[in-house]
Amino acid sequence: MIKHLQAIPIKNITIDDSFWAKRQTLIRETVIPYQWEAMNDTIPDAEPSHTVENFRIAAGELKADYYGQVFQDSDLAKWLEAAGYALSIKRDEKLEAIADGVIDLLGRAQQADGYLNTYFTVAKPGKKWTNLRDDHELYCAGHLIEAAVAYYEATGKRKVIDIMSRYADHMVDVFGRKPGQIRGYDGHPEIELALVRLYRVTGKIGYLELSRFFVDERGQVPYFFDIEEAGRTEHRVARRNADYFQAHLPVRAQKTAEGHSVRALYLFSGVTDLAVEYNDSELLEVSKELWRNVTRKRMYVTGGVGSNEYWESFTIDYDLPNDRAYTETCAAISLMFWASRMLQIEADREYADVMERVLYNGILSGISLDGKSYFYVNPLEVWPSACDVREDLRSVSKTRQAWFGCACCPPNIARLIASLGQYIYSYNESEQEWFVHLYIGGQAHQSIDGQRVQLTQQSNYPWEGHIYFTVAAEQPAEFTIALRLPGWCKDAMLKVNGESVALSSMTHKGYAKIKRVWLSGDRIELILPMAVEKVRSNPKVRENVGKLALQRGPIVFCLEEADNGEHLRDIRVSAASEFTARYDDGLLEGVVVLNGGAWRTDEASYDDDRLYQTDPFKSTPVQIKAIPYFAWANRKPGEMLVWLHENYL
Amino acid sequence: MIKHLQAIPIKNITIDDSFWAKRQTLIRETVIPYQWEAMNDTIPDAEPSHTVENFRIAAGELKADYYGQVFQDSDLAKWLEAAGYALSIKRDEKLEAIADGVIDLLGRAQQADGYLNTYFTVAKPGKKWTNLRDDHELYCAGHLIEAAVAYYEATGKRKVIDIMSRYADHMVDVFGRKPGQIRGYDGHPEIELALVRLYRVTGKIGYLELSRFFVDERGQVPYFFDIEEAGRTEHRVARRNADYFQAHLPVRAQKTAEGHSVRALYLFSGVTDLAVEYNDSELLEVSKELWRNVTRKRMYVTGGVGSNEYWESFTIDYDLPNDRAYTETCAAISLMFWASRMLQIEADREYADVMERVLYNGILSGISLDGKSYFYVNPLEVWPSACDVREDLRSVSKTRQAWFGCACCPPNIARLIASLGQYIYSYNESEQEWFVHLYIGGQAHQSIDGQRVQLTQQSNYPWEGHIYFTVAAEQPAEFTIALRLPGWCKDAMLKVNGESVALSSMTHKGYAKIKRVWLSGDRIELILPMAVEKVRSNPKVRENVGKLALQRGPIVFCLEEADNGEHLRDIRVSAASEFTARYDDGLLEGVVVLNGGAWRTDEASYDDDRLYQTDPFKSTPVQIKAIPYFAWANRKPGEMLVWLHENYL
Known part of the structure; x- marks a missing residue:
C-alpha cells in the first residue's frame, strides 16, 4: 500500500x-x-x-x-x-x-x-x-x-x-x-x-x-x-x-x-x-x-x-x-x-x-x-x-x-x-504527523482528533533562518510536528519551549519529528543558520567545471552588470573568499545582497592589441556584489552571471 | 607610394x-x-x-x-x-x-x-x-x-x-x-x-x-x-x-x-x-x-x-x-x-x-x-x-x-x-630583399641582378625549429635574406656559415635581415626553439577566462577522447605543468604529441547521486596527451577540446 x-x-x-x-x-x-x-x-x-x-x-x-x-x-x-x-x-x-x-x-x-x-x-x-x-x-x-x-x-x-x-x-x-x-x-x-x-x-x-x-x-x-x-x-x-x-x-x-x-x-x-x-x-x-x-x-x-x-x-x-x-x-x-x-x-x-x-x-x-x-x-x-x-x-x-x-x-x-x-504543510492522518515543508509565515489549521489545531509560523525567511512556531488548541493534543531540515543547512538547531533538542535522534529523511502532547502556546524555535555557501556542480556538468555558485539559504545568487560592471566572466572567487550577507531594504524591493572579495584580471597584464598571449595574467582584488537570482533584470539591461570562476589559489 | x-x-x-x-x-x-x-x-x-x-x-x-x-x-x-x-x-x-x-x-x-x-x-x-x-x-x-x-x-x-x-x-x-x-x-x-x-x-x-x-x-x-x-x-x-x-x-x-x-x-x-x-x-x-x-x-x-x-x-x-x-x-x-x-x-x-x-x-x-x-x-x-x-x-x-x-x-x-x-617567399626588387615567411623545406629561385639565385630550405618543421638555408649562385650576389622570427618563438638564434649572429640589431618588424654578398654554399642556420607554450586569451573572451591552450611552434594542440577518456572539460592544467613534446611516428601519420601532468576531479570527492554540492572537490593528478588540433577526428569519433581549464595552484 x-x-x-x-x-x-x-x-x-x-x-x-x-x-x-x-x-x-x-x-x-x-x-x-x-x-x-x-x-x-x-x-x-x-x-x-x-x-x-x-x-x-x-x-x-x-x-x-x-x-x-x-x-x-x-x-x-x-x-x-x-x-x-x-x-x-x-x-x-x-x-x-x-x-x-x-x-x-x-x-x-x-x-x-x-x-x-x-x-x-x-x-x-x-x-x-x-x-x-x-x-x-x-x-x-x-x-x-x-x-x-x-x-x-x-x-x-x-x-x-x-x-x-x-x-x-x-x-x-x-x-x-x-x-x-x-x-x-x-x-x-x-x-x-x-x-x-x-x-x-x-x-x-x-x-x-x-x-x-x-x-x-x-x-x-x-x-x-x-x-x-x-x-x-x-x-x-x-x-x-x-x-x-x-x-x-x-x-x-x-x-x-x-x-x-x-x-x-x-x-x-x-x-x-x-x-x-x-x-x-x-x-x-x-x-x-x-x-x-x-x-x-x-x-x-x-x-x-x-x-x-x-x-x-x-x-x-x-x-x-x-x-x-x-x-x-x-x-x-x-x-x-x-x-x-x-x-x-x-x-x-x-x-x-x-x-x-x-x-x-x-x-x-x-x-x-x-x-x-x-x-x-x-x-x-x-x-x-x-x-x-x-x-x-x-x-x-x-x-x-x-x-x-x-x-x-x-x-x-x-x-x-x-x-x-x-x-507548505502536509498532514499524515494515520501517524498524526504534521509536516512543515516550507518556511512561509502565517497560520494553518488542521483537525486532529476532532479538534481544530492551529500552527502559527513566523520568520523572516528566506532572508533569515530563525523560524518560530506556536501551537494553538483548546485541548492538549498529541501529534507529531515534523520540520524539514533543508539540505542547504548544515547545522540546524531546534528548541521546544526554549529547551534545546538534539536533532540527530529525531530526524528521519531530513524531517525533525517532535512528538508530544502539544498545549496551546507551545513554541518551537527552528534555527537554520544561513551561511553563504559555495556550490559546485558534479564535474560532468561541463559548463560548470572550475566554477561555483553562491547560495544562501534557499536563494541562489547572481552577479549583475549594474553592480559589478561588464565582463562578469572575468570575475574569479576562491574557496576562501568570504562573503557577507546584508539585507538592503532599498534595493529591488528589499533583498539580501552578498558582498565579498574576488579577483579580476589586472588590466596592466594584457593589452587589447593582443588577443592571445603566453604571459600569465595578474589579478587585482575587487569587491563584488551578488543579488538573488530571482531579482535579476529588474534594473537596466545588462550582463548576468550565476556560475563564477573559482580561483584555485 | x-x-x-x-x-x-x-x-x-x-x-x-x-x-x-x-x-x-x-x-x-x-x-x-x-x-x-x-x-x-x-x-x-x-x-x-x-x-x-x-x-x-x-x-x-x-x-x-x-x-x-x-x-x-x-x-x-x-x-x-x-x-x-x-x-x-x-x-x-x-x-x-x-x-x-x-x-x-x-x-x-x-x-x-x-x-x-x-x-x-x-x-x-x-x-x-x-x-x-x-x-x-x-x-x-x-x-x-x-x-x-x-x-x-x-x-x-x-x-x-x-x-x-x-x-x-x-x-x-x-x-x-x-x-x-x-x-x-x-x-x-x-x-x-x-x-x-x-x-x-x-x-x-x-x-x-x-x-x-x-x-x-x-x-x-x-x-x-x-x-x-x-x-x-x-x-x-x-x-x-x-x-x-x-x-x-x-x-x-x-x-x-x-x-x-x-x-x-x-x-x-x-x-x-x-x-x-x-x-x-x-x-x-x-x-x-x-x-x-x-x-x-x-x-x-x-x-x-x-x-x-x-x-x-x-x-x-x-x-x-x-x-x-x-x-x-x-x-x-x-x-x-x-x-x-x-x-x-x-x-x-x-x-x-x-x-x-x-x-x-x-x-x-x-x-x-x-x-x-x-x-x-x-x-x-x-x-x-x-x-x-x-x-x-x-x-x-x-x-x-x-x-x-x-x-x-x-x-x-x-x-x-x-x-x-x-x-613561402617574397622578393623586394627595389631593396633586393628576399623574405622568408614560412618555413617549408624545398628550393626556390629568384633572379637577382640578372642572375638566378637559388635558396634551399631544409627543416623538420613544424615539428622541429632548426631550419637550414643554403645559397646557390654562380656569381657572388649581394642581397638581403630576411627571415621571419615567428611571434610564437621567444629566443630565436641565427648562425651564418656557423657563426652566431646577434639578432637584435638586424631585426625589423619581426624579420631578421641578413645583408651581405652571398656566395654559393653559404649556409644559414635559424634556430627557433619550440617550447610548449601555454596561451591565454584576452580576458574579454568570456569563453576562455581561466583557460589555456597548448601551442608548440605554430601548432595548436587539443585533447581527444581517444587519448584522454571522456569528460575532457574536467581536466585542469596549471601554469607550472610541464609538457614534453615527442614525435610519434606511428600516430596520425606522424605528429608531435605533448604529454604532461594535469588534474581531474577525484571521483571519491563527488557522487553521481548529487548534482550540486558545497564541498570542494579534490583533484587527482593525471597524465594527459595532446595532439595537433589539425589532426583531430582522424580516429573514432569522440570529444575534443582545445582550451583547458587552468588550475591556479
Whole structure:
C-alpha cells in the first residue's frame, strides 16, 4: 500500500510573511486583473490575446474569426484557476463576479455533448479529436478541469464542476479501448493529472480510469500518433520525434526524462498521482527513476529544467549550458507540481528541497518584482550584446516581456503563487504527523482528533533562518510536528519551549519529528543558520567545471552588470573568499545582497592589441556584489552571471 | 607610394619537406582526381554534384535540367585552379588533358557575348544579372578567372585567359556608371580580387577599374540591392541584413568585419589588392583597421574566424564560443589570402604569424589525413553526444564528410595546398630583399641582378625549429635574406656559415635581415626553439577566462577522447605543468604529441547521486596527451577540446 500524506489545503492557510504575502497580494490585486485585461485585449502595448473573445464566438454571441494559439483556451483556464486560489486566500466580490461570468461563458460555449474547446468549435468544427498530437484539446480540457476544481474548492460553487464533469463524461465516451472509441492520448500531457483532481472532487471513478488509460496507452506500439496521422489529410506542424511527446516508449518503460520539458513533467505528475490512487508500485518506481534522472542529471542549480531551446526540451545527462539554458518558467513550475506530489508519497526532504529550490529561483525569476512582466526563458548567464546577434541565443531575452503570444508562463506563475499555501504543510492522518515543508509565515489549521489545531509560523525567511512556531488548541493534543531540515543547512538547531533538542535522534529523511502532547502556546524555535555557501556542480556538468555558485539559504545568487560592471566572466572567487550577507531594504524591493572579495584580471597584464598571449595574467582584488537570482533584470539591461570562476589559489 | 613585395611564384618553387610535400602529393594524386570524380558524380556515396553535367547542358551537348547550388560552377573553377597549381608543381599529362578538356568545355558553354554561367544559361536564360545579391554570378566568374590565371601561369596556355577575358570584357560593358549599365556589385565578393589577378596577367586596365568600381559602389546609398529587388518579381532567398553582404556601409567607411565571413575576407583581399594597384592609402588604412578588428577581436587561436553558424558570420568583438565556433574552412582559407596580401605590402611578421597560425590549424583541420573527407565547420570543442541532440550545435560534425552539397570547402582547401609555394617567399626588387615567411623545406629561385639565385630550405618543421638555408649562385650576389622570427618563438638564434649572429640589431618588424654578398654554399642556420607554450586569451573572451591552450611552434594542440577518456572539460592544467613534446611516428601519420601532468576531479570527492554540492572537490593528478588540433577526428569519433581549464595552484 502506497501511503501518502495530504497537503493541508489553501483554505486552511493564511500567509502573512514579509516575502510571499506581498507577492500573493500582487497576484491578487495586480496580476490577475492585468491578465484579465490582457485576455480581453484591453492593454495597449501587449501582444493580442483574443482569449475571451474566442469563448464569446464559440458561445454564438459574436461573429468573428478565432485568433490565437490552438491552446489559447488554456490561458483563461489558468487565469480562472488562479482566481480560484486568490478567492481561497481572500474573498473578493468583484473578482468572484468576473469569475462567475467566465463560468457562465464556459457553459454557453460548451456544446450539447459536453465538448468545450473554442478553437475547434469556431475554427475547425468538423475536426475535433482528429489531431490529438498537435492540437492540445485534452491539454486545454485539463487546464479547465484544474480551474474548475480550484474554483469549486474556493467558493463551494458547483456549476463549473458540473460543466467540466459533462466534458469529462464526454471524454469517457470518446476515449477508450472499446470499438468506436479513440485509443489515443494527447500530445501535451495535462489531462492525466487534471482527471485525478476531478476524480478526487467528484468521486467518479471513470475519470481516474480514463487518466490511467491515457498513461497506459502512451508510447504503445502501434504508435497512436502515426495511426491518427494516417487518418488525417491535414498535418499542421512539422513531424517531431515521439520523445518530444514522451511517447517514445510506454510510460512504464521510461527511465529518462525526454522531450518537451513541460509535457514531461505534467505527465510525470499525473503518473505519480495514479501511483497513489491505484496503489501501483510499478508506476511509483517509474516516477522515482524519472525523478532521479531529472534532479540528479538534468536540473540547473536554480531548479530550472529543459536545457534546449529547440523543442523546449530535455537533452542528455549533464548538458546544462548556462547562456543557452532554456529553463522555461512553466517547466520550473511543473517541476514544483511534481516535487510536491512525490513529497506527499514520501516525506523525504529531497523532494521538498527541490520544491524550495525551484520556487525561490527558477520560478520566481519568471516574474518581475512589479508583477507586470515575465520571462519565458530563464538563463543562468546573459551577455546582452551576444543575444542581439547570436541565433543560438535568440530565445534569451534580456528584459521580461509584458505578455506573450504564447502566454503560458504568466498565468501559470499566477496560479502557482496564488496556490502557494498548499505546498507548505502536509498532514499524515494515520501517524498524526504534521509536516512543515516550507518556511512561509502565517497560520494553518488542521483537525486532529476532532479538534481544530492551529500552527502559527513566523520568520523572516528566506532572508533569515530563525523560524518560530506556536501551537494553538483548546485541548492538549498529541501529534507529531515534523520540520524539514533543508539540505542547504548544515547545522540546524531546534528548541521546544526554549529547551534545546538534539536533532540527530529525531530526524528521519531530513524531517525533525517532535512528538508530544502539544498545549496551546507551545513554541518551537527552528534555527537554520544561513551561511553563504559555495556550490559546485558534479564535474560532468561541463559548463560548470572550475566554477561555483553562491547560495544562501534557499536563494541562489547572481552577479549583475549594474553592480559589478561588464565582463562578469572575468570575475574569479576562491574557496576562501568570504562573503557577507546584508539585507538592503532599498534595493529591488528589499533583498539580501552578498558582498565579498574576488579577483579580476589586472588590466596592466594584457593589452587589447593582443588577443592571445603566453604571459600569465595578474589579478587585482575587487569587491563584488551578488543579488538573488530571482531579482535579476529588474534594473537596466545588462550582463548576468550565476556560475563564477573559482580561483584555485 | 605604397611599396610592395612580390611573392615568389609557385613555378619557381619546389616543396620537398616531410610535412607539406606529402600533402601536396595527396592533393595532386588523390584529392584532385577524387574531386574530379565527385564533380562528375561517379563516387557512390558522395552527395550529388552535377557540376560538370551543368556545363555540358549549357554547351548544348546534353538535354537535362540544371542541378545544384546556384554557385555550382565555382566548384569546377576551384578545381581547375587547383589543377593549375598542381601542374605548376609537377607536369602531369593526364591531368593537363583533363583540364584542357574542361577549358574546351568552358569555351563551348560560353555564350556569344562572353557570358559564362551554367545556372543562368540552363535554368534562367532570361534572368542573367537580375539578382546580383543572391545568385553568385560574379562570384562564379571570379573563381573562373582565378582558375584561368592559375592555369595559364602553370602551362602558358592562353586559351582559358582568352575565354575569361571575353567574359570580363562583357562585364566591363555591363557594369558601370554609364546609362544602361548596372551600377551594382555582387552579393558575394570574389570578383574584385579576381579582376586584379586578371589585370596583372593581361595588363588590361579596364579589369582593374571594374574591380575598383565594385568596391567603391558597395554599400553606397541608395542601396543597390533594394533597387535591384524592386525591379525583380522573383526573390528567392530570405532578406538578409546589408551587413551579411558587407554592404551596410561604403567599404571605405567600414571599421569592423561584419556579416558572412568568407564574403568579408574575399572582399578585404580585393580591397588590399586595389590599395596597392591604385596606391590608395585610404583603402590601405581601411584594410589595416579591418585587419586589426579581425585578428585582435574576432579570431580563434586556430586562426578560425566567423563564430556564428547562422549566416556563417562574424558577430561582435570577443564573441568566440568554442563549441559553437563556426569557423568555416573557407573563411580560414580566405584569412590566409588576405594575410598574404597584407604581408606583401608590409613585411611585418604580424601578417605572416596569422598566415601561419591559420594554415597549420584552422585550415588544415578542414581536411582528413587521407585527404578524402572534409570539415566545413571547425569547432574548438566537441561533445559528440550534445551535437546529436542540441539544435544550436546542428552544424557541428564529429566526423569529416566525403563531399558537401555545398562543396565550397574541399576544392578551396585543394587549391590552397596546391598553391602553398607562393606563400613561402617574397622578393623586394627595389631593396633586393628576399623574405622568408614560412618555413617549408624545398628550393626556390629568384633572379637577382640578372642572375638566378637559388635558396634551399631544409627543416623538420613544424615539428622541429632548426631550419637550414643554403645559397646557390654562380656569381657572388649581394642581397638581403630576411627571415621571419615567428611571434610564437621567444629566443630565436641565427648562425651564418656557423657563426652566431646577434639578432637584435638586424631585426625589423619581426624579420631578421641578413645583408651581405652571398656566395654559393653559404649556409644559414635559424634556430627557433619550440617550447610548449601555454596561451591565454584576452580576458574579454568570456569563453576562455581561466583557460589555456597548448601551442608548440605554430601548432595548436587539443585533447581527444581517444587519448584522454571522456569528460575532457574536467581536466585542469596549471601554469607550472610541464609538457614534453615527442614525435610519434606511428600516430596520425606522424605528429608531435605533448604529454604532461594535469588534474581531474577525484571521483571519491563527488557522487553521481548529487548534482550540486558545497564541498570542494579534490583533484587527482593525471597524465594527459595532446595532439595537433589539425589532426583531430582522424580516429573514432569522440570529444575534443582545445582550451583547458587552468588550475591556479
